[in-house]
Amino acid sequence: MKQRVIFSGKLLPYALLAPQLLVTAVFFFYPAAQALYQSAFVADPFGLKSLFVGLENFRFLFSDPYYLESFRTTLVFSALVTFFSMGFALWLAVLADRLIHGDSAYRSLLIWPYAIAPAVAGVVWMFMFRPGVGVVSWYFEQAGYRWNYVLNAGEAMALVVAASAWKQVSYNFLFFLAGLQAIPKSLIEAAAIDGARFWRRFFTIVFPLLSPTTFFLLVVNVIYAFFDTFGVIHTITSGGPQQATTTLVYKVYADGFVGQDIGSSAAQSVVLLLLVGVLTIVQFRYIEKKVHY
Amino acid sequence: MKPLKTALKSFIVGASLFAALTAANAAMAATEIHWWHAFTGRLGDLLAEQVENFNRSQSDYVVVGSNKGNYSETLNAGIAAFRAGEQPHILMVFEVGTATMMAAKGAVEPVHQIMANSGARFDPDAYLAPVKGYYTTPAGEMLSLPYNSSTPVLYVNEDALRDAGIDPAIDLSTWEKFGAVLDRLKAAGHQCPLTTAWQSWVHLENFSAWHNVPFATEQNGFTGLNTRLAFNGPAQVAHIDAMGRWAREGKFIYAGRRNEGGANFRAGECAFFTESSAGYAGVKKEAQFDFAIRPLPYWASVAGAPRNTIIGGSSLWVMSGHSADEYRGVGEFMSFLSTAPVQAKWHQDTGYLPITLAAYDQTKREGFYDKNPGTDIAIIQMTGKAPSGNSKGLRLGNFDQIRALIDEELEAVWSGDKTAQAALDNAVKRGNNLLRRFESANR
Numbered sequence: 001m002k003q004r005v006i007f008s009g010k011l012l013p014y015a016l017l018a019p020q021l022l023v024t025a026v027f028f029f030y031p032a033a034q035a036l037y038q039s040a041f042v043a044d045p046f047g048l049k050s051l052f053v054g055l056e057n058f059r060f061l062f063s064d065p066y067y068l069e070s071f072r073t074t075l076v077f078s079a080l081v082t083f084f085s086m087g088f089a090l091w092l093a094v095l096a097d098r099l100i101h102g103d104s105a106y107r108s109l110l111i112w113p114y115a116i117a118p119a120v121a122g123v124v125w126m127f128m129f130r131p132g133v134g135v136v137s138w139y140f141e142q143a144g145y146r147w148n149y150v151l152n153a154g155e156a157m158a159l160v161v162a163a164s165a166w167k168q169v170s171y172n173f174l175f176f177l178a179g180l181q182a183i184p185k186s187l188i189e190a191a192a193i194d195g196a197r198f199w200r201r202f203f204t205i206v207f208p209l210l211s212p213t214t215f216f217l218l219v220v221n222v223i224y225a226f227f228d229t230f231g232v233i234h235t236i237t238s239g240g241p242q243q244a245t246t247t248l249v250y251k252v253y254a255d256g257f258v259g260q261d262i263g264s265s266a267a268q269s270v271v272l273l274l275l276v277g278v279l280t281i282v283q284f285r286y287i288e289k290k291v292h293y
Numbered sequence: 294m295k296p297l298k299t300a301l302k303s304f305i306v307g308a309s310l311f312a313a314l315t316a317a318n319a320a321m322a323a324t325e326i327h328w329w330h331a332f333t334g335r336l337g338d339l340l341a342e343q344v345e346n347f348n349r350s351q352s353d354y355v356v357v358g359s360n361k362g363n364y365s366e367t368l369n370a371g372i373a374a375f376r377a378g379e380q381p382h383i384l385m386v387f388e389v390g391t392a393t394m395m396a397a398k399g400a401v402e403p404v405h406q407i408m409a410n411s412g413a414r415f416d417p418d419a420y421l422a423p424v425k426g427y428y429t430t431p432a433g434e435m436l437s438l439p440y441n442s443s444t445p446v447l448y449v450n451e452d453a454l455r456d457a458g459i460d461p462a463i464d465l466s467t468w469e470k471f472g473a474v475l476d477r478l479k480a481a482g483h484q485c486p487l488t489t490a491w492q493s494w495v496h497l498e499n500f501s502a503w504h505n506v507p508f509a510t511e512q513n514g515f516t517g518l519n520t521r522l523a524f525n526g527p528a529q530v531a532h533i534d535a536m537g538r539w540a541r542e543g544k545f546i547y548a549g550r551r552n553e554g555g556a557n558f559r560a561g562e563c564a565f566f567t568e569s570s571a572g573y574a575g576v577k578k579e580a581q582f583d584f585a586i587r588p589l590p591y592w593a594s595v596a597g598a599p600r601n602t603i604i605g606g607s608s609l610w611v612m613s614g615h616s617a618d619e620y621r622g623v624g625e626f627m628s629f630l631s632t633a634p635v636q637a638k639w640h641q642d643t644g645y646l647p648i649t650l651a652a653y654d655q656t657k658r659e660g661f662y663d664k665n666p667g668t669d670i671a672i673i674q675m676t677g678k679a680p681s682g683n684s685k686g687l688r689l690g691n692f693d694q695i696r697a698l699i700d701e702e703l704e705a706v707w708s709g710d711k712t713a714q715a716a717l718d719n720a721v722k723r724g725n726n727l728l729r730r731f732e733s734a735n736r
Contacts, residue, residue: 259694
């Protein structure tokens with residue numbers, strides 16, 4: 001008897017897909033369509049009056065230099081967060097992979113920060129770095145450096161990047177460690193016998209073999225930096241000083257939730273949607289080609 | 294002995310259960326009035342006490358208070374609930390949201406009408422004019438009931454002045470004299486001569502009212518949606534310029550957009566602190582030094598200063614879509630909240646202003662101001678002169694966002710990136726865009 005790998009009817013496959021499609025429709029397509037619809041209106045917050053304005057919301061956005069600036073802020077922020085969280089995680093994973101004793105203890109401790117909510121992480125970092133109150137800022141002061149992220153744009157950016165990256169390191173660490181452990185030891189040993197030193201082995205064998213993991217994490221981290229860092233930014237800088245740490249997502253919140261400007265907020269969501277779509281396509285079309293599975 | 298104790302215990306439990314059940318039954322029979330508010334902690338406890346006292350004072354209505362987060366979150370919860378048809382009867386809205394609520398005709402019921410229909414005791418003249426004015430139409434109709442109101446004052450760390458060899462009783466009435474004291478503090482090596490909370494509220498909004506210069510045209514938005522920002526006038530620019538100079542010279546330490554500076558002042562690090570009069574309770578509780586409250590300084594060089602300062606805080610809006618009986622309950626409750634004993638207690642416990650003259654008089658009679666010197670500064674500062682078109686308050690749409698962009702531009706001045714004139718010009722330009730957007734959404 002031959003095992004069939006293809007369904008004969010049409011009903012069963014659709015039935016099996018239905019729950020996933022339903023979830024996607026309710027939690028993705030419906031809100032996305034709503035955002036698209038509302039982006040064409042200027043409405044009062046209570047929904048009593050709404051005025052069709054076509055593309056006016058988008059024109060308003062793109063004629064605002066501060067909105068354009070927040071694109072740059074988002075790109076810088078996301079690139080830094082992704083680079084540091086992945087780089088640091090890889091370094092830790094390589095170290096943990098070489099441990100002989102107590103490796104599970106190290107691993108558990110390294111995974112802990114992932115369980116912390118972004119807002120809490122933000123508050124913890126804020127308390128450590130607050131000028132005049134924080135422990136770390138006190139050490140800076142002792143060292144003769146007048147740390148004040150409340151007014152210094154570069155310091156504010158550094159702080160939110162550090163807090164956001166720190167929170168994501170655990171997640172990346174876990175994947176990198178798993179990836180490292182999946183690399184056959186025989187390959188590395190063979191290279192070692194051939195006289196390759198650690199760094200040479202790392203760059204010619206380990207890193208290429210890790211590329212599927214790295215690519216996956218790149219996608220996840222960019223999306224994390226875009227969307228999930230809201231809590232950290234909100235609690236530490238609220239987008240300031242000036243607009244130095246106002247990312248696109250933070251602006252959606254500030255305009256929609258605080259400012260009650262639903263039309264503009266919806267238009268910004270649509271722009272974000274397109275942006276993430278483009279980013280994902282770029283990642284899969286161009287970067288994935290360099291990945292060896 | 295033991296069985297007796299157990300029996301007694303179970304009897305007590307049973308009896309209290311019975312009492313609770315009957316109370317719940319009584320509560321069910323009464324009409325429920327829902328009040329969504331933004332207070333937690335000590336303020337939340339005091340608010341709950343008011344609700345409880347009202348519920349105990351009569352049996353027809355039961356007010357149910359629910360916290361919905363901070364001011365912004367509470368407003369959002371109210372808006373979302375209105376869209377879903379689940380709005381509460383009473384919604385607490387901060388002063389910044391006033392224009393948004395006023396424009397939402399059809400979503401709110403004006404308080405003067407609720408009071409007239411309910412037959413509850415209501416005398417519009419009993420309320421303090423500068424408090425009431427913020428929430429009243431130019432025709433004198435009260436739209437929302439003022440709840441907690443405060444105004445900015447100057448807190449002084451007298452020990453810091455003494456350490457620098459300055460007489461704590463020194464005249465600080467004008468910014469000119471104040472600036473000279475800052476110089477002396479700095480010269481004596483003080484690390485934080487001045488800090489502030491709520492920079493836009495204190496140093497632009499209240500500054501404009503205090504100096505009788507417009508913050509925005511159309512009487513700060515009271516007479517029309519076509520208002521334009523006007524806080525880039527010479528008086529404001531001169532003040533922000535001076536503050537910027539102080540910031541660069543290390544005499545004014547900027548701590549953040551909200552009231553972050555409070556921690557520095559209460560810890561004794563800063564000599565002066567401009568902050569809401571409602572910060573009094575916190576300072577009194579934590580300060581390990583002699584402190585005093587002074588009126589906000591003014592520039593003697595500006596003609597017409599000082600006028601009066603304006604308020605911040607929140608008011609209670611009545612949401613539409615409920616029954617006449619429920620609105621009667623709302624009226625009764627608002628009447629209760631306005632009584633002198635309730636207001637006097639609120640004023641004395643929190644540092645917020647009393648909303649009625651009677652509560653002010655009662656507090657005075659009780660000797661509270663003599664025992665707590667400085668607590669009447671705020672009220673004197675607000676009521677010293679009759680409000681002009683520039684000092685009734687502000688009524689600007691999208692104001693939360695406008696404040697945020699003012700914060701941004703001020704930060705550019707404090708850090709030395711922009712001159713005061715350039716920053717305020719830019720803030721006006723950016724803010725006007727938001728005002729026009731609000732105008733088009735509410736035409």
